[in-house]
Amino acid sequence: MRGPLARPRRLKGRGQRPAVMTDVAKLAGVSHQTVSRVLHDSPHVRRGTRERVLKAIRQLDYRPNPVAQALVTGRSRSLGVVSFDTTLYGPASTLLGIEEAAHDRGYAVSIASLRSLNRESVVSAVQRLRDQGVDGVVVIAPQRAAVDALLHLPPEVPVVAVEAGPDNSVPVVAVDQHAGAAAATRHLLELGHRHIWHIAGPQDWLEAEQRIEGWRSALRAAGAAEPPLLRGDWSARSGYDVGEHLLAEAGVTAVFVANDQMALGLLRRLHEAGRETPGEISVVGFDDIPEAAYFTPPLTTVRQDFAEVGRRCLHLLLGQIESRVRSWSRVVVAPELVVRRSTTAARDR
Amino acid sequence: MRGPLARPRRLKGRGQRPAVMTDVAKLAGVSHQTVSRVLHDSPHVRRGTRERVLKAIRQLDYRPNPVAQALVTGRSRSLGVVSFDTTLYGPASTLLGIEEAAHDRGYAVSIASLRSLNRESVVSAVQRLRDQGVDGVVVIAPQRAAVDALLHLPPEVPVVAVEAGPDNSVPVVAVDQHAGAAAATRHLLELGHRHIWHIAGPQDWLEAEQRIEGWRSALRAAGAAEPPLLRGDWSARSGYDVGEHLLAEAGVTAVFVANDQMALGLLRRLHEAGRETPGEISVVGFDDIPEAAYFTPPLTTVRQDFAEVGRRCLHLLLGQIESRVRSWSRVVVAPELVVRRSTTAARDR
DNA sequence: TTCCCGCATGTGAGCGCTCACAGTCGCGGC
DNA sequence: GCCGCGACTGTGAGCGCTCACATGCGGGAA
Numbered sequence: 001m002r003g004p005l006a007r008p009r010r011l012k013g014r015g016q017r018p019a020v021m022t023d024v025a026k027l028a029g030v031s032h033q034t035v036s037r038v039l040h041d042s043p044h045v046r047r048g049t050r051e052r053v054l055k056a057i058r059q060l061d062y063r064p065n066p067v068a069q070a071l072v073t074g075r076s077r078s079l080g081v082v083s084f085d086t087t088l089y090g091p092a093s094t095l096l097g098i099e100e101a102a103h104d105r106g107y108a109v110s111i112a113s114l115r116s117l118n119r120e121s122v123v124s125a126v127q128r129l130r131d132q133g134v135d136g137v138v139v140i141a142p143q144r145a146a147v148d149a150l151l152h153l154p155p156e157v158p159v160v161a162v163e164a165g166p167d168n169s170v171p172v173v174a175v176d177q178h179a180g181a182a183a184a185t186r187h188l189l190e191l192g193h194r195h196i197w198h199i200a201g202p203q204d205w206l207e208a209e210q211r212i213e214g215w216r217s218a219l220r221a222a223g224a225a226e227p228p229l230l231r232g233d234w235s236a237r238s239g240y241d242v243g244e245h246l247l248a249e250a251g252v253t254a255v256f257v258a259n260d261q262m263a264l265g266l267l268r269r270l271h272e273a274g275r276e277t278p279g280e281i282s283v284v285g286f287d288d289i290p291e292a293a294y295f296t297p298p299l300t301t302v303r304q305d306f307a308e309v310g311r312r313c314l315h316l317l318l319g320q321i322e323s324r325v326r327s328w329s330r331v332v333v334a335p336e337l338v339v340r341r342s343t344t345a346a347r348d349r
Numbered sequence: 350m351r352g353p354l355a356r357p358r359r360l361k362g363r364g365q366r367p368a369v370m371t372d373v374a375k376l377a378g379v380s381h382q383t384v385s386r387v388l389h390d391s392p393h394v395r396r397g398t399r400e401r402v403l404k405a406i407r408q409l410d411y412r413p414n415p416v417a418q419a420l421v422t423g424r425s426r427s428l429g430v431v432s433f434d435t436t437l438y439g440p441a442s443t444l445l446g447i448e449e450a451a452h453d454r455g456y457a458v459s460i461a462s463l464r465s466l467n468r469e470s471v472v473s474a475v476q477r478l479r480d481q482g483v484d485g486v487v488v489i490a491p492q493r494a495a496v497d498a499l500l501h502l503p504p505e506v507p508v509v510a511v512e513a514g515p516d517n518s519v520p521v522v523a524v525d526q527h528a529g530a531a532a533a534t535r536h537l538l539e540l541g542h543r544h545i546w547h548i549a550g551p552q553d554w555l556e557a558e559q560r561i562e563g564w565r566s567a568l569r570a571a572g573a574a575e576p577p578l579l580r581g582d583w584s585a586r587s588g589y590d591v592g593e594h595l596l597a598e599a600g601v602t603a604v605f606v607a608n609d610q611m612a613l614g615l616l617r618r619l620h621e622a623g624r625e626t627p628g629e630i631s632v633v634g635f636d637d638i639p640e641a642a643y644f645t646p647p648l649t650t651v652r653q654d655f656a657e658v659g660r661r662c663l664h665l666l667l668g669q670i671e672s673r674v675r676s677w678s679r680v681v682v683a684p685e686l687v688v689r690r691s692t693t694a695a696r697d698r
Numbered sequence: 699t700t701c702c703c704g705c706a707t708g709t710g711a712g713c714g715c716t717c718a719c720a721g722t723c724g725c726g727g728c
Numbered sequence: 729g730c731c732g733c734g735a736c737t738g739t740g741a742g743c744g745c746t747c748a749c750a751t752g753c754g755g756g757a758a
Contacts, residue, residue: 020714031738036716044736066482067419068714072743076416078459078481086445087639092436099462108481110427110459113448132427132457133415236643265643290436294585294614296645369744380708385746393706417744421713 019060028056039064070133078108079317080129083140084117088234089260089289090306091140094162097310098138105318110134114141117204122149130157136317138162144204158320160313164206171320173312173331177207180302180335181214184256184284187300187337189222192346193254193282199230199242199266201258211258211286232262239265246281247273253281253346260285260292260301267295267342278344288338298340308333368409377405388413419482427457428666429478432489433466437583438609438638439655440489443511446659447487454667459483463490466553471498479506485666487511493553507669509662513555520669522661522680526556529651529684530563531570533605533633536649536686538571541695542603542631548579548591548615550607560607560635581611588614595630596622602630602695609634609641609650616644616691627693637687647689657682 025032030053037045038053045053056062070076079102083091099109110132112125122145126137135158139150142163150161150170159170163177188196198215201208212229219226230245232238239262246252247269257263263285270277277283277297285292285301292299312331320326374381379398386394387402394402405411419425428451432440448458459481461474471494475486485507488499496513508519512526537545547564550557561578568575579594581587588611595601596618606612612634619626626632626646634641637652661680669675 022714032715033717033739034737037737040716046736049736063480065420065714066480067416067425068743069716070416070743071414071420071714071745072716074743086435087438087441089436092441095460096435096462099460100464103461103477108459108478110457111444111448112452113445115449128452129457131412131415236640240643261640261643264640268643268645268647271645291585291610291613291640294589294610294617296617296620298617371744381745382709382747383707386707389746395706398706414744417713418746419713420715420744421746423713 019062020065021062023060024053024056024062027060028053075135075321076108076133077106078110078132078134079314080110080112080126080132080134080137081140082112082114082122082125082129082137084114084143084146086111086113089287090304093306094140094309094313097307098313099310100307101311101314105314107135107314107318114146117141117143118145119149119152122146123152126153126157126159130154136160136321138313138317142206144206147206155326158317158326160317160320162309162313168328171316171327171329171331173309173316174333175304175309175335176332177210177335178214178217180286180304180337181211181256181258182218183214183335183337184286184300184302185215185218186222187339188254188256188282188284188343189218189224191254191282191343194346195225195227195251195253197227197230197246197249197252197255199232199239199255199257199262201262202231202233205234208258215256232258232265234259234261236261236265236268238262239267240269242266243269243273246270247275254283254343255281256284258286260287260289260295260299263292263299263301263342264295267297267299271296278342282343282346284343292338293340295342297342300340300343301338303336303338305333305335368411369414370411372409373402373405373411376409377401424484424670425457425482426455427459427481427483428663429459429461429475429481429483429486430489431461431463431471431474431478431486433463433492433495435460435462438636439653442655443489443658443662446656447662448659449656450660450663454663456484456663456667463495466490466492467494468498468501471495472501475502475506475508479503485509485670487662487666491555493555496555504675507666507675509666509669511658511662517677520665520676520678520680522658522665523682524653524658524684525681526559526684527563527566529635529653529686530560530605530607531567532563532684532686533635533649533651534564534567535571536688537603537605537631537633537692538567538573540603540631540692543695544574544576544600544602546576546579546595546598546601546604548581548588548604548606548611550611551580551582554583557607564605581607581614583608583610585610585614585617587611588616589618591615592618592622595619596624603632603692604630605633605635607635609636609638609644609648612641612648612650612691613644616646616648620645627691631692631695633692641687642689644691646691649689649692650687652685652687654682654684 021032021035025035038050086092102109112129114121138160140162147164161170161172163174185196200212230242232242243266285299288301288303292301370381370384373384387399435441451458461478463470487509489511491512499519500515510519510521512523549561579591581591592615634648634650637650641648641650
């Protein structure tokens with residue numbers, strides 16, 4: 001057997017190997033523990049000693065190895081984000097909000113994109129992140145299938161859901177879709193429109209359902225009739241296609257569309273049919289994507305504060321990580337109606 | 350001193366502590382090394398032994414601790430992506446492409462968003478990822494300032510740049526902007542337009558410059574005159590504003606816009622001024638964002654294959670990580686002209 | 699039979715850090 | 729003059745794994 005002192009286990013000849021804690025300790029003439037104490041701002045280090053250590057750290061360009069720290073502490077200071085389609089404006093913005101908040105708190109962010117939306121894929125994405133060693137996970141997947149998955153997660157992993165989650169299981173941060181949709185609907189009612197149509201998002205999206213509810217409740221509150229519900233799939237294409245139905249109906253003067261892309265498609269269809277917006281038909285969108293102000297005409301829509309959503313998520317998640325218990329709560333962020341030029345007062349008939 | 354055998358160092362009483370390798374070894378009646386061999390598909394394990402080990406793994410729901418693996422191997426199997434604004438379609442799509450490719454190769458992806466664009470912020474974002482222990486970094490920051498930063502990176506960190514990088518320093522994966530711009534310009538020339546205007550992106554974006562070059566070279570090749578260059582900042586707003594200038598010019602029949610958002614703004618401005626598109630003015634965009642097909646009119650544009658860019662990045666990066674040398678290369682992905690309805694033949698004068 | 703060799707498996711060190719202690723030193727109180 | 733106690737610093741084990749090497753064992757060649 002190779003004797004323990006037979007030869008150095010590696011070429012320690014300063015061969016560009018990054019400095020480790022003992023190197024710093026040696027240079028500063030202290031023990032590795034003292035270096036560790038300096039790193040963690042322990043009060044029990046004499047002024048002079050601290051300075052010697054800091055100098056050695058600078059001199060060697062020493063950086064603590066996060067992997068070693070993680071191994072011994074059991075904390076990686078990294079978070080995972082599971083998301084369905086980060087190409088969409090909403091998820092991308094939420095992700096950005098989370099990343100910025102995490103950065104401020106000294107956490108790294110890993111991402112896992114979902115290719116398909118079902119229970120297993122969500123569960124396995126979370127597991128994958130977990131296997132990478134993240135301390136907690138944010139799930140941005142506001143679909144029924146994903147929500148279901150949250151119930152089937154191992155209870156020891158700290159989780160926060162964005163927009164949707166089963167009651168009493170995981171904490172949720174959400175924009176108040178109901179309020180936003182109601183505000184959009186009320187806006188049209190106040191302009192004197194009698195029949196407010198709604199193009200909703202896909203059935204399995206909870207945001208779509210909540211916007212429908214908001215629309216309905218505003219209608220009911222005003223004693224207005226409820227036209228048949230129309231469905232799209234969030235894409236501009238579907239807005240365009242659904243526009244077809246609307247054109248077939250008589251007396252359509254106002255449409256509340258569940259997102260800006262579909263509103264864009266609808267605008268396009270109306271334009272092709274020679275129907276003026278807002279002259280003949282007023283349109284309201286949802287999301288306030290950056291392009292919305294440049295649609296033809298500029299779109300009245302409902303803005304969501306995604307950065308705030310990100311910050312709230314992080315707050316909840318770190319709370320869970322630190323306390324080691326999965327509490328339940330629901331944080332709601334208020335949306336804001338942005339009035340532009342796609343809506344106008346109903347013409348008197 | 351506490352004797353080494355005085356008491357167990359932790360409550361090992363099966364207290365829900367996740368199983369570690371020795372637990373598996375014990376259960377299977379082998380050494381931890383054999384478990385490791387099974388995990389790594391070593392050929393030197395007898396059939397029966399392997400099965401016993403696998404059974405124990407399943408029974409204990411054992412998952413190798415990635416942090417411990419990283420500590421000893423010096424590899425974390427994670428990658429970092431530095432990006433300026435993941436809310437934009439291009440960067441978001443590239444990020445997605447990278448994530449999917451990384452996932453397929455068993456790598457995790459961490460993100461770092463840049464809040465401002467300058468040398469330090471890029472360098473520090475890379476350093477931050479590095480300090481988190483990533484094996485390599487992809488930089489999506491096609492601006493001059495960022496490119497400059499790539500030269501100032503510590504040479505030991507494997508890096509790949511997307512779209513732009515200083516020659517001979519880091520590997521680059523890019524869409525052939527020059528060819529795309531030239532194709533767009535040629536398309537307009539072939540439709541009989543004499544003067545092809547160009548609304549470019551901001552000066553410090555390399556993509557903007559390359560598109561300008563592509564436009565110029567197509568113009569030169571056709572012996573066409575070069576109208577004054579116009580500049581926007583990628584936003585729909587700037588396209589709208591620049592449209593103002595265009596309206597003041599006489600005889601404008603064709604505009605090649607450096608991205609779809611600015612094209613949207615321009616379309617809007619033209620529409621407001623009562624100028625028909627494409628009847629009076631043909632417009633070509635760049636990017637083919639999902640909404641482009643639903644603009645008024647549907648936009649002729651140049652499509653970029655971001656997924657392919659992501660895949661190529663990963664390939665180059667893993668090559669560097671494995672070989673431990675930073676080679677230089679430039680991989681170019683071909684773009685594709687998508688003809689829709691915003692362009693038409695020039696009217697005879 | 700004897701020896702060697704290659705397959706299968708085990709052993710121990712060590713990755714770079716933190717945690718729990720165990721010193722050590724100087725000073726005030728009895 | 730001695731003890732005790734606080735402030736400071738050092739020691740060693742161990743986190744969960746992989747790497748390098750040692751060892752055991754059976755079979756074919758000599």
